[in-house]
Amino acid sequence: MFERVVVIGAGAAGLAASWAAAQRGAEIRLYDPSIGASCLSGGAVDDRPWEQVARATEVLQLVPEAGPLPESVRSFAQELGLWRLPSQGECLCRLATESGRMRLARGHDTSLLDVARLPTGARVVLPRLARPEWDADSLAASLSADAYAQSRRIVFEAVNAKVLKHVGEDRIASAELASRHDDPVRRQWLAERLGEALVSAGGVGGRSSGSQRPVDAVLTGPWLGADKPIAPWLADRLGVPVGEVLSGVGCAAGMRFESARLALLSNLGVELVPRPVSAIAAVEGELRVTVDEDEHRLTDAVVLAIGGLAAGGVVYDPPEQSAGRDLPLAGRAPFRLSLDAPVRLQAQRQPIDVVGSIHGPALDEVAWPVDADPGLLEAVGVACEGLEAAPQIFAAGDVVADKPRTLLQAVYSGVLAGAAAAGEPGQIERSRRPRR
Template sequence: MKPVVVVGAGAAGLGAALRLAHGGCPVQVIDGAAGATALSCGAVDVTPWEDGDAGERVEDEALQLLEGLGLHRVAGALLATTAGILRGAGGADRALLDVGAWRGGTVLVPRTDHPGWDGGVLARSWSDTETARARGLTFTAVDATLLRFREERALCDADIAARHDDAARLGWLAERLREALARHGRCVGVILPPWLGVEAPRAEALSERVGLPCGEALSALASAAGRRFEFARDRALARAGVSVRRGWVRRVVASSPWTVELEDGEPLAASAVVLAAGGLVGGGIAYDPSEAQVASEVPAQARPVFRTGIEAPGMLGAGGRPLELPGSLFGVPPESIAWPFARDPLMDRVGLLVDGAMRVKGAPGGLLACGDLVADRPRTWLEAWRSGVRAGNALCGMLLGGEDVDLHDARG
């Protein structure tokens, strides 16, 4: 059997690849570059946290595969962010501190000499939230030495986090925190900058040494959590025997077998293809309005404002319908399709139209899509993961369960 080619190595691509590999299908992953998952902050949700709980849950099969990464706790969590708020999450990286575990008490917030962390301001902001007052939680800033070397003040969070993969450095940090605790007195936990490891979450090991729960605050994009995912992903793919190739996919051609053309190297033959190349952040979708065409005066023709980053069968759409041509050669005003100007912005919904098994509509059988590349689904970490597992499950049924993959069956 030719391998299934999975294009993309974020949450969606990894979920699809692991499900296929565990089901007995040969898999090859094409990893182009870091996308939205590598930029993730560590909170994982099915629906956007601002919308509250919409009642969706992750299927047991997807949860079992996720637990195998050893990276996340998939249970309700309350996280303190470096923007000074408390927010709920469907789950979280194990390095993050779940302050929802307590009703009442004081959480210690170390002050330290780093431009990305102001413990005093954060402690006041968190304490002043309605959630903290309702729970009787207080956040108190105390002086503590967290940086061991002067040059660390200029390092980004992920680089400092990498230094705490070393057991000796983690032990040094535990001693400094115990000193701060001795000066302050009783508290329920310690919340720290996002510095607790990149090869694996180090919060549990630190908590054991300190004698109190310790963990990170939820930071902005491109934190240590994205690096931790990449390490966990590489370990999981290696254990599953999945082949990984670095490169960019240019085109996917419906043939028997499928052909995946790369920008560099020989084309790949595949029994099926899973597109998990991400949305606007990952490069799977490009904003490409009519006015972007080279023209002396006006564009030569109108075209939809979005296109796929990979040439492949299928239709981009939103609201269950293909994208329409704009009524003007100059496309549509950007503010009409983007938040916060539009209530339900097209930019947040556009993607490939798929059916319930993640098969691309309008494409021959054997082409599936998942993650942020799919239309009308939440752009969240757990939604990407579960859609990838669903795509892998569907292909296992087709390839190993005796179902015919008809290259001439264009699903509408």
């Protein structure tokens, strides 16, 4: 049994690894000085890249149903308390994007609206408000024209509503507006204003007002809580589903992940140490982890969950980056990790040092995704045998080469890596078995 486990990176993979290792009684140190892809999440939770799922359902004319999820992933998600993951056989989720399209997802942050759960012919209203990211009229027109909305006769409509309360709220960041709704008094105010808007728009369900059709749901921008998702509370108050659109990076959904992460770590009794790890080295049967160049810690196992290029766990560093006025002094692999470790990098099943020239790879040719190939930048990472990147170093999430990069993949690989690092019998041997 390993007893001391160092987890490097606290995104979805590192968090799941800490959870799995803590359940097995390991002593855990978790390091992360910054944020990565999980904290930049827009609120969609996928198991496979959603474009592939969409293409497969379209080409094969499949009903987009949720497939099975490993029990460990469900248990982790339940303890995180942030995501809704439909059960096997239920409809996959349909999220309205801020660019006016509808996209499939395996699950979502509970402050987002799942359009798939609305009745056929539903009427969805969007509050009109003066914010740069929100043109309710254009968005409603675009979403109503989406093929999925048309196939289910779902109509989106902009309505007048007073969602902004204070001077300047038309200019603050959307995440800041979301965080103002963490305050119970402000949240209550929002519920009252949306309630008034619903009455003017025709009421809801049995309480329809006037001659208009009742409203079936409310779609908002990414403003429904930065600490916790407040959409379920609003829906309860208003009597109709309420939820956000799927937004880009740096919005409230990522902040809600950070907040749920801290709550889960506190339940586990694991501290998040905000310092970078700079090196891992094997020393007489143990691993020595160097933190911030100045602290050394001996451990039995490491979970490497430092993310991909988006998180800075993998760094693009072609030789010409350090060239002077002439050619670089020497050639080297164009990628490295954010720390020194006795592991190998690969991309598209090839060692990384064969990718490109002294100037690095020709990114305009190899970085773009083509069909199922996600492109070089999404593929580059640590080569693993099963879960192991080197003896006692288990890799999980986006740092692993040639694996799909989604939140649920990160969680699943994190759970397995955490269990293996904590020395779960069978897990390591199983991880080494060649994949078919």
